[in-house]
Amino acid sequence: MFGAIEAGGTKFICAVGTGPEDLETVEIPTTTPSATLDAAIAFFQPRRAELTAIGIASFGPVDLNPESWTYGYITSTPKAGWRNCDIAGVVRKSLDVPVGFDTDVNGAALGEARWGAAQGLSDFLYLTVGTGIGGGAIVNGRVLHGLVHPEMGHIRVPHDRQRDPFDGVCPFHGDCLEGLACGPAIEARWGLAPRDLPSSHPGIALEAEYLAYGLAAWVCTLSPQRIVLGGGVMKQAELFPLLRERLIGLLNNYVQAREITDCIDRYVVPALLGGRAGVLGGLALAEEAAGVSV
Amino acid sequence: MFGAIEAGGTKFICAVGTGPEDLETVEIPTTTPSATLDAAIAFFQPRRAELTAIGIASFGPVDLNPESWTYGYITSTPKAGWRNCDIAGVVRKSLDVPVGFDTDVNGAALGEARWGAAQGLSDFLYLTVGTGIGGGAIVNGRVLHGLVHPEMGHIRVPHDRQRDPFDGVCPFHGDCLEGLACGPAIEARWGLAPRDLPSSHPGIALEAEYLAYGLAAWVCTLSPQRIVLGGGVMKQAELFPLLRERLIGLLNNYVQAREITDCIDRYVVPALLGGRAGVLGGLALAEEAAGVSV
Numbered sequence: 135m136f137g138a139i140e141a142g143g144t145k146f147i148c149a150v151g152t153g154p155e156d157l158e159t160v161e162i163p164t165t166t167p168s169a170t171l172d173a174a175i176a177f178f179q180p181r182r183a184e185l186t187a188i189g190i191a192s193f194g195p196v197d198l199n200p201e202s203w204t205y206g207y208i209t210s211t212p213k214a215g216w217r218n219c220d221i222a223g224v225v226r227k228s229l230d231v232p233v234g235f236d237t238d239v240n241g242a243a244l245g246e247a248r249w250g251a252a253q254g255l256s257d258f259l260y261l262t263v264g265t266g267i268g269g270g271a272i273v274n275g276r277v278l279h280g281l282v283h284p285e286m287g288h289i290r291v292p293h294d295r296q297r298d299p300f301d302g303v304c305p306f307h308g309d310c311l312e313g314l315a316c317g318p319a320i321e322a323r324w325g326l327a328p329r330d331l332p333s334s335h336p337g338i339a340l341e342a343e344y345l346a347y348g349l350a351a352w353v354c355t356l357s358p359q360r361i362v363l364g365g366g367v368m369k370q371a372e373l374f375p376l377l378r379e380r381l382i383g384l385l386n387n388y389v390q391a392r393e394i395t396d397c398i399d400r401y402v403v404p405a406l407l408g409g410r411a412g413v414l415g416g417l418a419l420a421e422e423a424a425g426v427s428v
Numbered sequence: 429m430f431g432a433i434e435a436g437g438t439k440f441i442c443a444v445g446t447g448p449e450d451l452e453t454v455e456i457p458t459t460t461p462s463a464t465l466d467a468a469i470a471f472f473q474p475r476r477a478e479l480t481a482i483g484i485a486s487f488g489p490v491d492l493n494p495e496s497w498t499y500g501y502i503t504s505t506p507k508a509g510w511r512n513c514d515i516a517g518v519v520r521k522s523l524d525v526p527v528g529f530d531t532d533v534n535g536a537a538l539g540e541a542r543w544g545a546a547q548g549l550s551d552f553l554y555l556t557v558g559t560g561i562g563g564g565a566i567v568n569g570r571v572l573h574g575l576v577h578p579e580m581g582h583i584r585v586p587h588d589r590q591r592d593p594f595d596g597v598c599p600f601h602g603d604c605l606e607g608l609a610c611g612p613a614i615e616a617r618w619g620l621a622p623r624d625l626p627s628s629h630p631g632i633a634l635e636a637e638y639l640a641y642g643l644a645a646w647v648c649t650l651s652p653q654r655i656v657l658g659g660g661v662m663k664q665a666e667l668f669p670l671l672r673e674r675l676i677g678l679l680n681n682y683v684q685a686r687e688i689t690d691c692i693d694r695y696v697v698p699a700l701l702g703g704r705a706g707v708l709g710g711l712a713l714a715e716e717a718a719g720v721s722v
Contacts, residue, residue: 195684210684257574269649273567273574280551280567280651282685289645290678292584306682351583355563355649357574384584388600390489390504391576 136424137178137188137231138416140238141221143213146170147413148177150185154249154407154414167219175228182229186426189234189419190222191241191412198236198279206235234419240277241415242364242407243270248418250406251362259358260405261286263345264365267312271356287312291347298323298340315344317367328367338372345373346380349402353381353389360393364405378402430718431472431482431525432710434532435515437507440464441707442471444479448543448701448708461513469522476523480720483528483713484516485535485706492530492573500529528713534571535709536658536701537564542712544700545656553652554699555580557639558659561606565650581606585641592617592634609638611661622661632666639667640674643696647675647683654687658699672696 140147144164151157162173178185195211197204206222222235236244243260246252252260256275262268267287271278278284288310293302300323302313313319320328324337331337349361367373378398385394393401407414434441438458445451456467472479489505491498500516516529530538537554540546546554550569556562561581565572572578582604587596594617596607607613614622618631625631643655661667672692679688687695701708 257572271649273572274570276568278551278567278650281653281687282651282683284651285648285683288648288682290586290641292586306680307678347584351645352649354579354582355565355646356572357576357578359575384601386600388582389576389579393575 135184136420137185139190140412141192143193149413187232187420187424189416191238191415232423234423239268240270242411244418245411245414255359258360260362262365263367311348342376350384361402429478430714431479432707433484434706435486437487443707481526481714481718483710485532485709526717528717533562534564536705538712539705539708549653552654554656556659557661605642636670643675644678655696
């Protein structure tokens with residue numbers, strides 16, 4: 135039995151179980167670090183003896199460098215009270231179990247690899263398009279961390295201001311991909327939530343265009359075996375065919391792989407775990423921390 | 429003692445040795461596959477007994493999937509005669525040694541890791557800017573291959589046609605990064621070779637701008653511990669300070685890492701192996717093939 139925490143900015147989802155079939159879950163509102171972590175620990179405490187490890191998939195930015203003295207911390211977040219919060223350390227010390235720790239999006243990528251749309255793949259990209267845009271990459275079977283961790287949503291993409299004069303909503307970069315294509319950008323540009331855009335609304339093709347620029351950049355950089363797309367914006371199912379078509383157009387047969395040129399419907403796919411990607415990601419991180427090979 | 433082949437479109441460089449200090453080298457013009465490979469094999473044959481392995485860093489595209497029946501082939505190249513050429517297989521069978529095989533740019537990345545500007549790093553990006561633009565990424569200490577291999581030069585970047593009405597030279601994508609910023613693009617736009625652009629020529633700042641878009645995208649995607657830049661265009665030394673400044677500007681303190689915010693001069697650095705990167709990359713691939721851990 136493993137424990138999992140999806141540490142989000144508005145709620146913590148805590149769970150125990152072994153997979154999607156037997157997950158027992160509780161939701162805790164995110165208030166102060168001490169109140170929130172106390173409630174999470176109180177959930178696990180009675181089950182402590184059964185738990186081999188706990189995995190935490192956390193909002194960020196976080197410190198993922200095991201050599202660093204702030205490993206397992208949430209670091210420079212603007213979220214009140216949570217800056218420099220030792221989330222992994224508190225859980226480990228309070229419950230005395232091995233703790234796996236990663237970003238929410240890397241956790242979700244691992245969850246999709248373990249139980250979802252990326253099973254059996256050594257190299258893939260998981261992208262979430264919602265309040266923000268974030269990517270988790272698995273390379274040679276392992277999560278890509280690098281110096282810090284990716285911040286994929288913030289790449290710059292072509293922005294034709296005649297077609298789309300919108301300035302973008304990213305407070306750091308204005309019209310980076312996230313600034314142009316995250317959920318709040320769609321709402322600010324059109325006055326409609328992504329899911330309320332009617333069929334044939336020009337906002338759908340524009341969103342597909344921006345996301346296709348990102349996916350093309352990641353195909354050229356990461357050479358993924360598959361791209362798995364989750365997050366609230368991707369619930370607009372009309373996006374998928376448009377996005378695939380634009381991606382094929384942008385790549386223009388340069389990357390010679392039948393998986394892309396002949397099977398794009400199986401190359402760019404929806405995430406399978408939906409709202410449970412984060413907590414199942416935590417469970418996958420717990421398995422890793424316990425040294426379970428899957 | 430190891431053997432190395434840098435398989436290029438105009439010449440093959442073959443070498444034997446153990447590193448930069450004792451490399452014995454020969455150049456063979458690239459003609460037909462059989463004549464070129466025969467000459468390469470004839471170079472190694474008298475030294476066969478001393479060779480533990482041979483590494484090949486090859487022009488591409490190549491098949492790097494060990495499960496594939498065309499593993500070790502140059503595949504869909506437009507270069508006459510070389511399409512579907514089993515380069516690694518011919519060398520292995522003719523000389524009966526273990527053969528390491530990768531792209532020229534991945535080989536150069538490994539060479540920089542072993543003897544050059546990326547020693548001791550587990551995660552970095554090597555980028556060459558010359559006739560084309562190509563990137564090799566090391567992630568968690570291993571070369572990133574993925575589905576095929578990266579084609580980093582072909583990402584799309586913002587292109588302000590009022591500032592730069594040039595259409596780009598990429599036959600597949602027009603104004604992708606390579607199309608706008610490779611050596612031939614500079615020559616076509618300004619009528620001058622990159623190294624002949626005088627100080628303060630606007631082409632230098634424009635080149636830095638485009639490359640900075642690429643580097644920012646790769647910082648956000650790969651989170652490298654360092655970026656190593658080689659290739660003919662980067663011999664224009666004035667590019668480095670401009671490129672670093674634009675990269676810092678584009679990232680705008682979003683990625684919180686002192687290595688970037690405080691030490692950009694050590695984060696974006698010139699390659700150290702110069703014209704020998706490819707052949708030393710071949711040597712590093714030979715070491716890998718022999719199972720030498722370095």
